[in-house]
Amino acid sequence: MKPNILKLIEEEIKNDNVRMLKLDDVATIKVGKSLTRNHMNNEYQFPVMSGGFKPTGYYDKWNYENIIVIAKDGQAGFVTWMNQKFWAANGCFVVETKNDQVLTKYLFYILKLKEPELMAKKQGSIIQHLYKKPLGDTIIPLPSFSLQTKIVEILDEFTSLEAELEARNKQYNYYLNHLLNFEGKKGRDVDFITIEKLCNIRKGYTPSKKEKSFWSNGSFPWFRMEDLRLSSSRIINDSIQHITLDAIRGNNYFKANSIIIATTATIGEHALITTDYLANDQFKNLEIKDEFKELITPKFLFYYSFLLSEFCKQNINNSAFPSVQMDEFKQFKIAIPPLEEQNRIVNILDEFSRLEAELEAELEARNKQYNYYLHHLLNFEGEKADNVEFLKLGEITEIKAGKHLTLSQMSDNFKYPVMGGGSKITGYYNDYNSENSIAIARVGQVGSINWMGFKFWAISTCFRVKSVQENINIKYLYYFLKTKEYEIVNQRQQSAIPNINKGNLEEIIVPVPPLEEQNRIVNILDKFSKLTSDINEGLPAEIKMRRQQY
Known part of the structure; x- marks a missing residue:
């Protein structure tokens, strides 16, 4: 954000130029017009908005464009900006500014910020609705028109980043599912091997905290969830905390190029560790067995572990402390295509990781x-x-x-x-x-x-x-x-x-x-x-x- 914009905002506040008004004071709130499903057809041009996140269908007529839509029923309180011609049905409100002192796009961003508040205003014991009166009572901070314009410029830029990320995300998901989908290819240069057969599965542990010497001036990495959260790539070569070699039980550490994956608490979080290490007991550690090291690369297993992560989240026991059902975990099958194909897949997914890192740097x-x-x-x-x-x-x-x-x-x-x-x-x-x-x-x-x-x-x-x-x-x-x-x-x-x-x-x-x-x-x-x-x-x-x- 540019420094002159920061100064402008602060000056506005100091000069007390921000008015606090009700939504009813600055905008007209209307209910859309009823439309039955037999009037809709996916071949028609104009989306129909009602009480949801997305269009409920398409119609051959439109009644609004470039306006704010708020769900009245269904996902009541959800706020959408419609920058195209569309049909507003009676499951939503349309919000239109009353005069040229309020920028419509600014009002949209403020209402989007207040979305949780709007959702909390819905009423009804069985089917809940957002009613016009509590919506109209929502307080809107209204600075000068020039500041509204500046704010919209900034937030439009954020929105374009989100749109870019969404587009990349869709493209990436397509490639992920396409590249890692080997169904029907068994026996055609693709083997399917269970995790239990492919890897040594070992549980992490925490050296005794009572033994202060274990944690003093150590150089050996000991990983926990915080290390994963601080890494954008999830390919990690060092940890925040270190232990001494004396803390390792019988010199029994986990070898470099192993996968760690959480099977309790934040289930499914995982990383590729590129150095010898230990990890706490939240993680299972997957080390490729010697007989398979020439058949699968650690980087390919890392990317395939995103599918394993989703599997873990769907296979949790119902105890007081949820954890992954390990019998099912061990039987999860990894597809192993030829090394040339593995490397091709890794190169594509590496490029998407690089694009993600750029977006994170921007943020x-x-x-x-x-x-x-x-x-x-x-x-x-x-x-x-x-x-x-x-x-x-x-x-x-x-x-x-x-x-x-x-x-x-x-x-x-x-x-x-x-x-x-x-x-x-x-x-x-x-x-x-x-x-x-x-x-x-x-x-x-x-x-x-x-x-x-x-x-x-x-x-x-x-x-x-x-x-x-x-x-x-x-x-x-x-x-x-x-x-x-x-x-x-x-x-x-x-x-x-x-x-x-x-x-x-x-x-x-x-x-x-x-x-x-x-x-x-x-x-x-x-x-x-x-x-x-x-x-x-x-x-x-x-x-x-x-x-x-x-």
Whole structure:
């Protein structure tokens, strides 16, 4: 994001030029016109939008173009920009700006940001709908028209990145399925061999933490899930943590060019390790047996492991601690074409990995500017420490674990999002126990910090944090804790199920400036967050999807 745009946004905020208006004040909300299925035909030209993510069919007439569509029924609250002629059916709203002071595309981006809030407004016990009145009451921040234009320019660029990624993703998925589909080719230069026969399957382990010497000044790599998350390519030659050679049981380590794959917790995550190593017990380690090393390359097995990953996710036991059913895992068959064909496939998939890395670099560069600004505003060292108190988080907030829910209690037809031990909504429930508060993952993606600006149900795998003092802006606390997220993640307790302790959270020191300064910081960071984080959510999601669908 260009520095002059950052200054413009900050000046707008300082000059108090941003008005907060209801959607009804700035736009007209209309329901589409009913259309039965027997009027539709896939041979017709114009898509029909209703209460879903995608067109429900095609019609030979249109009633709108270049306008915002919000699902009223079905996926109620889902926001779409329709930049073409289409038919709006009665399962959706169309939103049209009332005057030339509001840029339609700007309004779309704001509503897209508020999509979780809109979805939480749906009503109904069995079939849920979004009604016009609560939709019209949605608050829209309205800066000057010039700033709206700048914001749209920036976000259109983000959208083009997402579109490019989606196109590459579709192309990659086609190649992946085409290249690795060897059905019907058995006996024609292609062998199918089970994992159990092809590889030595060994479980990872963690050397004793009590033996301090094992973890002091070591040079031997010891891998855990964090190493995989920090690697864009998932082809890794070193780890964050190292151990000494004395920590290796009977010199029994895992050899270079093995695959590690998670069979508990974050099931299916995997990598190719190109150095001798150890890994923790979340992973199974697949080392190609000597008799097959001239028949299959480690890189081909790595790419084929994306299919194994999906298999793992579909073959999980139903115990309290989900894990892959190992009997089925061992019988998973790997297709082994001739080496020449393996190398051809690897070269194609390597090129897609390179394109993905370019997109990630683009995303990282954009986010660095936001993160710099975030840390700059929340740095209270030196002269900025005047009038700033330093208090423990436990002194100014109440931290509570959420309440347990089973999957059978959730339904997509319910109103309130459910938040647990991750960074995404896990489902919907018909009640809520929190609103406008911070959620911190207690297990799962331990330490992940999320702002929940709407009513939601916090389950037992996350903490909910709310202020207990009037001079604290809870959104300010959220932004501050985001700067400490890495430290919080590293406070997790290593056990069978890694978790974070409430007491450790309560000890975090928080700089507390006057409430007026907190509000100023929140106003600025809210704007930057919307421009560089929330709208960008689709891009990291697509990148993650690409990894999962390799």
